[in-house]
Amino acid sequence: MTDPTSPVLRLRGLGWTVGGATIVEDVSLEVAEGEFVAFIGPNGAGKTSLFNLVSGINPATAGTIELDGADITAEPVHARARRGLGRTFQTSSLWPGMTVADHVRLAAQATGHTSYRIWRRADRYARQVADTLERTGLTHRADTPAGSLSHGEKRKLELAVLLVGEPRLILLDEPMAGVSAEEVPALTELIRSVHRDEGRTVLMVEHHMDVLLGLADRLAVMHHGTLLALDTPAAVMADATVQQAYLGEAL
Numbered sequence: 635m636t637d638p639t640s641p642v643l644r645l646r647g648l649g650w651t652v653g654g655a656t657i658v659e660d661v662s663l664e665v666a667e668g669e670f671v672a673f674i675g676p677n678g679a680g681k682t683s684l685f686n687l688v689s690g691i692n693p694a695t696a697g698t699i700e701l702d703g704a705d706i707t708a709e710p711v712h713a714r715a716r717r718g719l720g721r722t723f724q725t726s727s728l729w730p731g732m733t734v735a736d737h738v739r740l741a742a743q744a745t746g747h748t749s750y751r752i753w754r755r756a757d758r759y760a761r762q763v764a765d766t767l768e769r770t771g772l773t774h775r776a777d778t779p780a781g782s783l784s785h786g787e788k789r790k791l792e793l794a795v796l797l798v799g800e801p802r803l804i805l806l807d808e809p810m811a812g813v814s815a816e817e818v819p820a821l822t823e824l825i826r827s828v829h830r831d832e833g834r835t836v837l838m839v840e841h842h843m844d845v846l847l848g849l850a851d852r853l854a855v856m857h858h859g860t861l862l863a864l865d866t867p868a869a870v871m872a873d874a875t876v877q878q879a880y881l882g883e884a885l
């Protein structure tokens with residue numbers, strides 16, 4: 635049983651030391667249901683490494699991770715995914731020759747319940763795939779191979795693959811990476827709707843401050859593997875320690 639009053643995500647003293655180097659150090663934070671927390675920080679600050687610990691790609695060497703009040707620190711990636719934790723990556727994870735619809739169908743089948751009868755499943759998946767393509771604005775690209783999509787469309791498809799599993803907590807690692815300036819607004823709008831309209835809890839690493847300021851409830855600032863600040867965007871931008879950490883670097 636999970637505790638309904640507990641935050642969706644709670645990290646306590648989370649750390650990751652590899653090859654003698656401490657990459658993530660003593661990170662503690664709580665994320666409430668429906669919150670949007672954006673992670674910023676200079677290159678190499680440990681943002682992706684923190685996401686790898688939360689999603690289970692790397693095992694934490696210190697501290698604990700709780701999802702909905704359950705300790706998932708020792709659970710593998712697939713067990714965390716079953717609990718509703720979804721994750722996208724900095725680099726594209728699509729098959730170039732496979733169509734947009736087939737990507738979403740495969741993801742729907744992977745997260746579906748095997749006890750359903752085959753014909754029911756086929757029907758359910760068809761509707762699920764159509765709905766997911768619709769909400770990610772990819773209906774007109776259903777039969778297009780992923781390799782022929784623009785960067786922005788590829789990012790949308792990665793989101794579609796994630797959303798078809800209806801995750802409660804979504805980790806987005808630099809979703810705007812490689813996306814052209816013209817495609818940024820539509821992708822930002824899609825992420826906003828996943829958060830605001832669908833009520834999902836979102837953690838996002840992103841360097842585009844203009845994008846983040848319109849989306850995030852709180853900003854988490856990482857620096858040398860530690861959590862330097864976690865507050866509203868206005869408070870973080872006014873924080874002298876944060877400004878010091880970024881001295882000489884564009885925030």
Ligand SMILES: Nc1ncnc2c1ncn2[C@@H]1O[C@H](COP(=O)(O)OP(=O)(O)OP(=O)(O)O)[C@@H](O)[C@H]1O
Nearest residue numbers: 652653655657675676677678679680681682683684
């Ligand atoms: N498997 C690993 N073994 C050793 N060092 C690693 C490993 N993975 C990451 N690092 C190091 O950890 C540090 C943090 O990397 P990480 O990718 O988490 O930073 P980041 O804040 O996401 O940076 P960016 O904004 O450039 O993506 C870097 O110095 C990186 O070289």
